[in-house]
Amino acid sequence: MARPVWSGVITFGLVTVPVRMYAATEDHTTHFHQLQRGTNDRVRNKRVNERTGKSVGFDDIVKGYEIADGEYVTVEREELEEIAPGKSQVIDVSGFVEADEVDPVYYVRSYYLSPGDEKYRKPYELLRAALESSAKTGIATFVMHSKEYLVALRAGENVLALHTLHWADEVRDPEEELSGLPGRQRSDSKELKTARQLIDSMSTAFHPEDYSDSYEARVRALVEAKAGGEELTPEEGPPEATNVVDLSEALNRSIERARSGKGGGGGRKTGSGRRKPATGDRTRPAKRRESGSKSGTGASKGRSRAGASRNTPPLRDLSKDELYRRAGDQGVKGRSKMTREQLLEALEAHTGSGSSGKAA
Structure with a gap:
């Protein structure tokens, strides 16, 4: 069973719904250790002073922000803790927007929310059904692990989903960052009409289970083959x-x-x-x-x-x-x-x- 990573309440207006939050995804990447070539000896990273080459203890390390070449402002962990947002148990919904108003580029991580207790199932389902029938997404803020997040609250099929979002200043403007963008295509061009026909002819429903990570499968096949003394064809x-x-x-x-x-x-x-x-x-x-x-x-x-x-x-x-x-x-x-x-x-x-x- 999954364990909750956060618990608290959703508030909107005068309504309060206790919830527990769980990670909605898990990593399936094959992870490797670093070994010295020709041996089974693990390679470890050490904290080393780059000038003296000597090891540095964890308690002797402070955070530094570079303000000029080679010039830093140092900040202690205690100073950061003093200005960190206090522990919060509230997902404070400030408003509801059309679901398609939130550009996918803003999404970061996804979580599932469950009722905080059996007795809160009715208000939980009421909120989920209201979001689903109105096609709205709640926009809220909350604090987790001393960090403040902007989030989107969305209705899933049988569950409330919460997505952390990038802040506005974290999302790049493509017009400013990219060169050589072609501009908008004429809506009456022959190529555009043909391309739309192609899209229509290839239109289908999205079923995530029909797709798999081919690279990850090849990595695992490579590991299995090498373990058996075999080779793979690229x-x-x-x-x-x-x-x-x-x-x-x-x-x-x-x-x-x-x-x-x-x-x-x-x-x-x-x-x-x-x-x-x-x-x-x-x-x-x-x-x-x-x-x-x-x-x-x-x-x-x-x-x-x-x-x-x-x-x-x-x-x-x-x-x-x-x-x-x-x-x-x-x-x-x-x-x-x-x-x-x-x-x-x-x-x-x-x-x-x-x-x-x-x-x-």
Whole structure:
């Protein structure tokens, strides 16, 4: 069970709702220790005086703010504690805004709120339902761990969610910070209309569970492979940028591809109406080299056969990366050194698809 990171009350007007706050997310990143090369010896960081090279105890360290080159104003921890905001147990809602008024760039971290006690479930649900039906978001401030936060209070499906926000002076103005912005596109341009058609043809509902962190999966696969004395084959690099001269043609071809179900960011729909990532968009770890990898081969082939259907795109419509993954599922030898055409020929020969061009 998750543990609350804060407890207090939400106040708006004369209404007070006791709540507990929990972290809404957790980190799934693979974390590494630092070791000295060739050994299992851990490497530790030490506090060292950069001028003398001698270690410095924690109690002898003060905070310093540089006001000029090499010139600092020092501040003691006790001085910061004296001016820190006092402990607060109140999320003070100052007003309610339209939900889409809060630009996503302001969001920092997300939390869930639960009723502070069983007897407060009714006012809790009343606030959640009122926010949901009005499509409003509460804007509030509160203090946690001696730091003041600006927050947005939002209604989830069955829970109140709280998001910490950046303060206004923390968000950069793109017009001031970026050079070479193209300006707004003419609303009647042919390219814009075609691009909107492409977006419409690829429109889908958002289901977060349909996506996964492919890089993190590759990191874990790398660790597992090295632990087993094996190697991984690197995946294909990023695609090249579209030439401006070919933009209209690329847009039109993308629309045809999306409409025919041969690819596109929208994925493919299942019988229930939900979409799953298209074949080429599935995030998997990089395949292990056939020279040293035996584990998982049968499972991979089983998944390949189970996933094949009449709706599978023809091989010639797949990218090199997609063909490489198919070759891995089929156990094609020497695939790591093949070009796209060689992968295509090998797959067609292996599956006996020939002129039909359908995947196994």
